[in-house]
Amino acid sequence: MPKITVGTVAVMLFGPPGSGKGTVAQYLTGCFDVPHISTGHILREQIALADGLGREVKELMDSGKLVADELVNRIVVDRLSRPDCAAGAILDGYPRTVEQAKFISEVLKQRALDSMVIYLDVDYDVVVSRLTARRSCPQCGAVYNLRSKPPKVDSRCDLDGTPLITRDDDREDVIRQRLDNYETQTQPLVDYFREQATWYYRVNGNDGSSEQIAERACALIRNSNP
Numbered sequence: 001m002p003k004i005t006v007g008t009v010a011v012m013l014f015g016p017p018g019s020g021k022g023t024v025a026q027y028l029t030g031c032f033d034v035p036h037i038s039t040g041h042i043l044r045e046q047i048a049l050a051d052g053l054g055r056e057v058k059e060l061m062d063s064g065k066l067v068a069d070e071l072v073n074r075i076v077v078d079r080l081s082r083p084d085c086a087a088g089a090i091l092d093g094y095p096r097t098v099e100q101a102k103f104i105s106e107v108l109k110q111r112a113l114d115s116m117v118i119y120l121d122v123d124y125d126v127v128v129s130r131l132t133a134r135r136s137c138p139q140c141g142a143v144y145n146l147r148s149k150p151p152k153v154d155s156r157c158d159l160d161g162t163p164l165i166t167r168d169d170d171r172e173d174v175i176r177q178r179l180d181n182y183e184t185q186t187q188p189l190v191d192y193f194r195e196q197a198t199w200y201y202r203v204n205g206n207d208g209s210s211e212q213i214a215e216r217a218c219a220l221i222r223n224s225n226p
């Protein structure tokens with residue numbers, strides 16, 4: 001698909017865990033040629049450093065809790081400051097609280113970046129079924145699903161051959177905790193953005209392949225012409 005220009009826009013993707021944010025974000029990165037910023041991925045890199053902060057983050061993540069607003073806000077601002085984000089970025093899994101949303105809206109305004117919000121709406125029973133079948137590559141972050149997108153060779157990443165893992169936070173008890181936290185901390189963003197965002201779209205993430213869902217999101221952005 002030819003790359004298209006969206007101007008200077010930050011696309012914020014949110015939705016429950018397992019709603020397909022990562023897959024949609026990767027697809028949008030390909031469509032619009034701006035970087036994909038996943039706070040979950042950056043936090044897992046911090047965990048891999050195994051320093052004090054990494055251990056703290058791991059404990060929160062493994063118990064299905066959100067990391068402090070202050071830390072993720074800093075991570076995102078640092079990443080957005082790099083030159084490759086001058087024309088915008090796809091923010092995957094950020095913001096996740098109303099506080100984060102207020103913070104980033106100001107930052108984007110100061111940087112003359114328009115913002116566009118995509119809410120991936122997926123039923124919780126679909127989420128639980130997806131997450132329990134999810135496997136990830138610890139090396140490159142590629143994501144598989146044992147039912148809908150299995151790796152070509154048993155339990156190994158198609159891209160680099162690394163043995164796939166189940167994320168610690170994809171265990172069923174942790175998934176339930178993440179969904180509870182989503183409900184109280186992230187779901188309020190629906191009302192917040194519906195009122196505040198110039199471009200706010202709800203995408204039905206229940207039906208169709210991940211590519212079809214991503215294409216729906218892509219078409220909405222392309223047609224909003226900021």
Ligand code: AMP
Pocket residue numbers: 017039040041043060061064065066067068069072092093094095096097100169178
């Ligand atoms: P994800 O890979 O997006 O599912 O994120 C995995 C975990 O990282 C989440 O369950 C949180 O513990 C943490 N995390 C990622 N993004 C954020 C955020 N914007 N705010 C707080 N915690 C986050």
